[in-house]
Amino acid sequence: MSKLGSKASVVPAWAWILAVSIVVAGPIGMTALMQTHESSPPPIALSIAFGFFFGALLAIFVLAIGYINRDAKRRGMKAWHWTLIAIFVPNALGIVLYFVMREPLRSPCPSCGQLVQPAFNYCPACHHALKPACSSCGKALAPEHAFCPYCGTSVQAHA
Template structure:
């Protein structure tokens, strides 16, 4: 699995967080009598959760009380619930003005307050369970992403070794002819000449006794300067990543790179020319391409001036 696939998995989570913030803000703002649509857009679209943080600071000035009997949203100034008529505040029986507990006389009509005036059930604040869950998601998603990203590039013991050999075009033609496989060389050269913008790669696979798969890649780099070719391998949680870098020159012939990689999953192959990733066309063949590498002695013979970097 490549880093591109990793982003395809993680990116939807980052897109869901602003959506969750917008939904929560809309519902909470609506229950408080605030401009729900405006605050929802601010929470969802403002970068680095700035809009949502501002909303959390501002919302404290707006009440989110509900009727204790029917759950209808009410305000602190309401004497009774407009939905079910439940008494929410103490009021004067004579003029209906709201009064405070402990008062003996109504300040509006100067009438003595009866005990019945103090018989009421105040509105309540519902528990805000959604905020805790959203904050947990906002914190955990970046942490999980960084953890997966770190582990994906950390070396693991399950990945196998690799072997790489470099050949000039003339050397490889002679070697292929000796093995009776000269037709393979002609095929890959002809395809490269037809479309010089792509890199053509012959591939073959073999299953090994230890449960790993032997992935073989024969890469033709047209007009490549031998001294500029380098390879780098990284074995990580998401599989093997193999990068080939080179620079093209004025030489009419190219270079061949033969790689054999042992891994559980198919390696992610990237080929760059002067820092630009070249599109690859993989052509599966029925021939065991690993015969072009010195696998038994586990060493490689690079072309003169070629360099190799292996990270395992």
């Protein structure tokens, strides 16, 4: 999981299989339904087009759910919690909410390899300093700072 894959590889296999099945079964199911239950059935081509359209929409939805389930896991978020929100909040708003709320991708600590959030100053596993920090107040410093912007301590003196 250290290499960042493309979006396609984040979608788990079960979501791909389900999506493909829906695209195949959609037109068949819709055609069968429309031809048998309507008193004056529409042309078969129309039924197939309808089935394909709704099947494709549903397949995209399934792929988005699969993506969220896998993506939330690698961001250290509650994967099943977000998967359920994505499925059950109507009009795909749960999916929109996920992309608004999701946490940034975590990167491995250069010292011990533990996945850490970009906002962290220290690795929580091995205490490696991920960003330069003020020796006096401990706040994170940018590389161009000569003095700590929080307490005024000279950075050079402690370098």
